[in-house]
Amino acid sequence: MYKNWWKILGALLVMYATIAGFLHSVPKLPILHESIRNLYFHVPMWFSMIILFAISVFHSIKYLLTNNATHDLKAVESVNVGVVFGVLGIVTGAVWAKFTWGQAWSFDVKQNFAAIALLLYFAYLVLRNAIDEEQKRAKISAIYNIFAFPMMVVLLFVLPRLSDSLHPGNGGNPGFNSYDLDSRMRMVFYPACLGWILIGYWIYTLKFRVRALDKYTTL
Template identity: 75%
Template sequence: MRKTWWKILGAVLVIYTTIAGLLLGVPHLNILNETIRNLYFHVPMWFAMIVLFTISVVYSVISLSSKKEIDDIRAVEAVNAGIIFGILGLITGAVWAKFTWGQFWSFDPKQNFAAISILLYFAYLVLRNAIDEEQKRAKISAIYNIFAFPMMVVLLFVLPRLQSSLHPGNGGNPGFNSYDLDSRMRMVFYPACLGWILIGYWIYTIRFRTRVLENKSNL
């Protein structure tokens, strides 16, 4: 029970926020209307992705000094799990854009930079698959990951704010907190973020354990 409480908590929070997100009342804002409920799903996906990529870069740094295969495996599996949530973030964002901006992809700066961020980590996986020698692969991919992470942060949080954007909180467009992210939404939004982060970490641990077992069976 001590080892699984956070998994139970993550599952409960996701179930709660899914049901509450669809049924509880929300503020009726211009253009957004009922689509504001997607905030409970779209934004937590990005938070989960960022947490997983953070775990990955931490283990990449550790693997450079430890030179242990286990640290390299932790780094790559965190990226694999993070990409899942990045793709879900793009999909939920595209659906939201369709109903608020009129098209799935409007080439908004935030959309473009988010897609580039995901491609950075796809490139990380391609780089790994292109190198056969184990130690060399671990070292080069770790170095790449260390540079990719700050680039991802700049692409998601810095560059969009320097340009005109349809996204809340970017390009002078006010964020939700400044115009009616009321207490009803906070009761769902914050638990949703925590719940999906825990689920993302759970997926990462499953992938990590599976990879370790596969490596042992190949010895």
């Protein structure tokens, strides 16, 4: 039981954040209104995705250093789960945009670059499926993965700040601050981020264990 404390914590935090996210009071702000509650779901999806992609890069580097196939499996499974969280981030963002900007996809610079960043990792998965030879596939995809991560960071956090954007915190549009994200919201937002990151990591470990069992039982 003591080894699984972080899994229990993640589950409890997500349950708390989900219930409190819908029931807890939020600031009464123009335009945002009740849609500000989506902050508890939309942003944690992206944070979880970034953490999972960072884990993937770590294991890609480890694979190139050790040539251990276990690290290749961990890299691809963390990307698989990270992509799911990225898609959830896109979807929750589109829902939020529908109610605040008037349309789900307005081709805002942040939306466009987020979609391109996610496509980088879809390309990673396509690349892996296009190469049959195992060691060659692992090596090429590891190198690709190492370069994809900084490109993703630039697309999400650097380029959107250089252009006009409706998205908070980009293109001169102020991000959430003490006026919006008050103490009431922080009590839900921070646990939501931590909870979803832990759940994402848990799913990744489960997928890796299943993939490893399948790989080594077929040898």
